Amino acid sequence: MESVIQTWANVAMSIFALIALIVAYVEYKSHNKTDEHKLFSQLNRRYQENNDIQYVVKYLRDKEPSGQEPSLYQLELFLRFFEELGMYMSTNSLDAGNADVFFGFYLRQLYRTHRGKELLARLNGDDSQLEYLNTLKRKIHIEQ
Numbered sequence: 565m566e567s568v569i570q571t572w573a574n575v576a577m578s579i580f581a582l583i584a585l586i587v588a589y590v591e592y593k594s595h596n597k598t599d600e601h602k603l604f605s606q607l608n609r610r611y612q613e614n615n616d617i618q619y620v621v622k623y624l625r626d627k628e629p630s631g632q633e634p635s636l637y638q639l640e641l642f643l644r645f646f647e648e649l650g651m652y653m654s655t656n657s658l659d660a661g662n663a664d665v666f667f668g669f670y671l672r673q674l675y676r677t678h679r680g681k682e683l684l685a686r687l688n689g690d691d692s693q694l695e696y697l698n699t700l701k702r703k704i705h706i707e708q
Contacts, residue, residue: 599657600657600658600659600662603652603657603658604658604662604666607645607648607649607652607666607667608666610645611645611667614641614645616634616637616638616641616642617638617641617642617645619631619634619638620634620638620639620641620642620670620683621642621670623679623683624670624673624674624677624679624680624683625670625673629679633682633683633686634683636686636687639683639686639687640687642674643687643694643697644694646667646671646694646697646700647694647695647696647697647700648696649663649667649696649700650694650695650696650697650698650699650700650701650703651696653696653699653700653703654696654699660700660703660704663700663703663704664704668704668706671700671701671704671706672706675701675706676706
């Protein structure tokens with residue numbers, strides 16, 4: 565009789581431990597998604613509010629740009645934003661699919677359009693020093 569009680573006690577403790585593990589995992593995933601959402605919100609705000617980044621975005625977006633080409637500083641700032649995005653993705657802080665949805669269009673415009681390629685040529689065609697940017701391009705499938 566004692567062994568039956570001990571067996572049931574072990575089964576109950578195992579079930580309790582399994583439930584506790586599942587609850588901890590769900591809370592962990594929920595916390596990570598909340599952190600990812602906060603980070604995306606911060607990045608998106610900075611992306612939208614930075615006049616230099618938006619100048620490059622407007623230049624890439626407009627069919628007939630009305631102003632001058634972005635300065636080298638503006639272009640570098642634009643690329644550094646994507647470098648940071650790639651860094652967050654490489655540490656699994658951000659999901660590649662979400663990064664693509666939020667920001668992929670303009671990165672593609674830079675690498676795939678004539679106007680974007682002209683801007684890149686001003687860097688002597690060399691963005692290889694931007695390690696995380698190149699990781700980002702691979703993860704969201706941007707080929708040059």
